[in-house]
Amino acid sequence: MRYYELMWILGADADEEGIDQSIEAIDEQIENHGGERLRSAAWGRRSLAYPINHHAEGIYNVVQFRMEPDESVIFEKEILADQAIIRHLQLRIEESELLPVAPVIPPTPPAAPNDSGDLDEPVDAPATGELSGESPEDSTDEAAEKEKPADTAAEEEEAVESEASGT
Known part of the structure; x- marks a missing residue:
């Protein structure tokens, strides 16, 4: 058996039911021909590069499968005989080109109540500079100076110098 990828475009006038029917029909045809559907992805509605059968948009779907x-x-x-499909492309691919399977991420358990029955609350992180012994005001001033653009800092220095010289 070889690996294949089929991309097909449905007309933009297809509704959710029509899209689902198209996907089910493709899956059924793959099975009827002794194939095995491996992965599929719905790319959704996209603009077409050029009009196809008077459609400016299409609904894209992709399926990867094995078949003789x-x-x-x-x-x-x-x-080709399916009138709902306005364009398709079937390619033979290598096994290494199969779409990756998205990892299954288990849901996060809810926060457990503590002894008093309240939910655990996150601990506040120390303010910037508190760990190094600086006061928060000092670290804020330094951060603001670092964020100033070079042009603004140079203009401020010139203003200070001109005030000092009395001009």
């Missing part, structure tokens, strides 16, 4: 080469030719001819 002879069956893939017949499968592609069936795709």
Whole structure:
């Protein structure tokens, strides 16, 4: 068996039910031809580079599957017969080109109540400079000076010098 990727575009006038039916029909055709659907992705509504059958937008879907080469030719001819599909592209791909499977991230458990029945509250982090012994005001002034653009700092220095010279 070889690996294939099929991208197909439905007309923008397709509703959610029509999109789901198209995906189910493709999956069913893959199975009917002895193939195995591996991965699929709905890319959603996108603008087309040029109008296709008077459509400026289309609904993109992609599926990757395994199938015998002879069956893939017949499968592609069936795709051409589907009037809802305004454009398609079927490619043979290598196994290394398969879409990565998104890792399953377990849901985060809710915060456990502490002894008093209240939810645990996060501890406030120390203000900038408190750990180094600086007062928060000193560190704020230094941070503000570092954030000033070079032009502004130079202009301020010139203003201070001109005031000192009395001009």
